[in-house]
Amino acid sequence: MAIISKFECNVCGNSYKTNRGLKRHLNIVTKYNVSCPDLDTLPENTIQQFKAILVHYIHKQLPKGSKQLEKQSVSVPATESQFYAIFKNYIHYYSALKNKYKCIFHGSSSNQLLAVF
Ligand SMILES: [Zn+2]
Structure with a gap:
């Protein structure tokens, strides 16, 4: 039996093949929420x-x-x-x-x- 591991963002439901993929997504999201200086x-x-x-x-x-x-x-x-x-x-x-x-x-x-x- 193959184990299918899925890394899912619990906010938007996007899933990623790797934990790294998910982390990258979450990093980008965090960046959106840091105030823009302008x-x-x-x-x-x-x-x-x-x-x-x-x-x-x-x-x-x-x-x-x-x-x-x-x-x-x-x-x-x-x-x-x-x-x-x-x-x-x-x-x-x-x-x-x-x-x-x-x-x-x-x-x-x-x-x-x-x-x-
Ligand atoms: Zn997401």
């Missing part, structure tokens, strides 16, 4: 206000009453600084080319994927 640092109350708006906005976009087990994708208009201030540490994917971030949130019964363009 972004403005927003005052704390601005961040809080924006957070409140964002929560409202996301709730409006999510389908009502559905017990979804699938990923939900929500687009939110925000400046890069605003986005970064709030989603830092949750960023799991970043494309410099498209200036696109992806954050993955885990609910108790579902994975929620939030992408901001």
